[in-house]
Every structure is written in structure tokens, then in C-alpha cells.
Amino acid sequence: MANGLTIGQAAAYVGVTIKTVRHYHRLGLVREPVRDGSGYRRYGSVDLLRLVQVRTLAGAGVPLAEIGDLLDAEPERFTAALDDVHRRLTERIEDLVARRDTLHRLAHGDRVLLPERACTVLDRLAGLGFSPDYVATQREALVLARAVVPDVFDSFLTMLEHWIDDPGFIELTKRGWDAMSWDQDDPRIEELASAMADKLLANRALLAMPTGFLNRPDAASRYGLVNHHREEQLPSVARLNALIEANLRAAGIDVPRQ
Known part of the structure; x- marks a missing residue:
């Protein structure tokens, strides 16, 4: 780990694709490491931690456009922002459940x-x-x-x-x-x-x-x-x-x- 991880290794460790890591770089969510003497970008533990944080929040449904500000926020603002995300996710879940129930009733003809x-x-x-x-x-x-x-x-x-x-x-x-x-x-x-x-x-x-x-x-x-x-x-x-x-x-x- 002294020389850090290649982008492929970092992606594999975190559980995302190389394409996703590069997308995070383009959005400014994860800094792009400098290249070492051999021309490779090496990811250290801090970079890996940031990747894990971004992937976790994205997987929880937080929009990518909001993740950067969220991770850089003070603890109180971070908590408040998560509460807001939780509320919006709950609304989305309720809407999806309602749509699923409508589809179920449609499948059973009369019920809708x-x-x-x-x-x-x-x-x-x-x-x-x-x-x-x-x-x-x-x-x-x-x-x-x-x-x-x-x-x-x-x-x-x-x-x-x-x-x-x-x-x-x-x-x-x-x-x-x-x-x-x-x-x-x-x-x-x-x-x-x-x-x-x-x-x-x-x-x-x-x-x-x-x-x-x-x-x-x-x-x-x-x-x-x-x-x-x-x-x-x-x-x-x-x-x-x-x-x-x-x-x-x-x-x-x-x-x-x-």
C-alpha cells in the first residue's frame, strides 16, 4: 500500500467500476491523484475513504450533485442535509409503492x-x-x-x-x-x-x-x-x-x- 493503488485496484476495493471513479473525478467528488514516477495515478487511504463515502451516499440515493457539498459540510449541516435526503427518499418510495400497487391492480383488471x-x-x-x-x-x-x-x-x-x-x-x-x-x-x-x-x-x-x-x-x-x-x-x-x-x-x- 506504500505506493498506493492503481485506479483499477481502487475501483475493485470500493466496489465500483473504473468508469464510475472517473465520473466522480469529472464531477469533482473525488480528487484525482497525481501521477507517480511511472506515470500511474496512485490512490492512497484518504482517496479510498473518499471513494467509499461517495459510493455509499450515491448508493443510498443521494443525488451526485449534492454529495460534494454534503461531505464538505459541518457535522450539523451534514445531519440536516441527510435528514432532507431521507425525507425525499421516503416520498419517492411512497410514490413508487403507489405506482407498483396501481400496476398490480391493472394486472388484475377490475381493481384499478x-x-x-x-x-x-x-x-x-x-x-x-x-x-x-x-x-x-x-x-x-x-x-x-x-x-x-x-x-x-x-x-x-x-x-x-x-x-x-x-x-x-x-x-x-x-x-x-x-x-x-x-x-x-x-x-x-x-x-x-x-x-x-x-x-x-x-x-x-x-x-x-x-x-x-x-x-x-x-x-x-x-x-x-x-x-x-x-x-x-x-x-x-x-x-x-x-x-x-x-x-x-x-x-x-x-x-x-x-
Whole structure:
């Protein structure tokens, strides 16, 4: 060690690359030793210590632009500066954790767009034997409902939670989904609409919409975007829903008209 270390040896001892050591030199973080008689720059213990300090702070996330002033600061300022770095690193960690969680929810589809309560309903629908296409359509409707009619979203979820506990309603709903393959003039549609309306009317309290929503000038268009989602592609289902709504209105339920 009397003659000091070459840059390669110093880099290896500290655990960085020669390129990194030279970068530290260019930034003025570590002084560049003078060359010895053989033309080599030799690093002594003081140089090695400085390299270790810079590498440690850089590895801890301290920006390189701040390391020089930090190492040359008085003890109190050094401590205060480290506290500031700690705070900023904590904020970065929290931000990264939030981004990671968002990516996790994206990987699991519904979780980024819907609350856990809605995801539970979708999971239950799948478990009750509904087709993936039906569950996907309900997922889309829930996403739309949360965005377009947020003031009725919770009551909508409450209705779904109640209905999926009713085997009779489950059976009727599956028949309703099967109806998409029927001709729109199929007489079974009218029969099914009457049965579904009767089932809904068995618990009228669940059908009530907030007065504030019904009084909105755009209530009908908002309601239609959700309740009639994808109907333009399914004429038989469109007729089924229209008949159900007509039966509900005839029974005194205030259903927005488009």
C-alpha cells in the first residue's frame, strides 16, 4: 500500500467500476491523484475513504450533485442535509409503492377501475356460472356507472348484492342473457320481461333512485348510457329491457325516459 493503488485496484476495493471513479473525478467528488514516477495515478487511504463515502451516499440515493457539498459540510449541516435526503427518499418510495400497487391492480383488471365491493360482485357472478361475456358486460356497466352516475353507484351495487342472493333472480337473469340469441319479436321476450319486472317489484325499496339524481336535466341520458349499454348490438335484449322498464313505470316506479 506504500505506493498506493492503481485506479483499477481502487475501483475493485470500493466496489465500483473504473468508469464510475472517473465520473466522480469529472464531477469533482473525488480528487484525482497525481501521477507517480511511472506515470500511474496512485490512490492512497484518504482517496479510498473518499471513494467509499461517495459510493455509499450515491448508493443510498443521494443525488451526485449534492454529495460534494454534503461531505464538505459541518457535522450539523451534514445531519440536516441527510435528514432532507431521507425525507425525499421516503416520498419517492411512497410514490413508487403507489405506482407498483396501481400496476398490480391493472394486472388484475377490475381493481384499478372499481372498488373492492364491486369486484366482489363480479367474482360472485363468475362463481354463479354466468358466462365470461356476461361478467365482462357487467364489469363495463359498473365502470360506466361509477363514472357517469356516481350518486347512484352505491345503491346500484346494493341491488346487485341483493339480487345475486336470490336463486330465482339468477335464473331469470341467465334467461335474459340467453335472450340475446332470440329474434327481437320472439314472444318469450314479453313473458320474460313480465317475470323479471315482477321479481324486481318484490323489493320496491331497492329500485328507488336518489331524488337529486332524478331531478338532474341529464338524468335520462346518464341512466341510459349505463342501463342500455351495448343494446345497439343486441336488439332482442334492447326490447327485453324496454319492456321491463315499461312494466316498472306501469307499477309506479320512476324510471328515467330517454
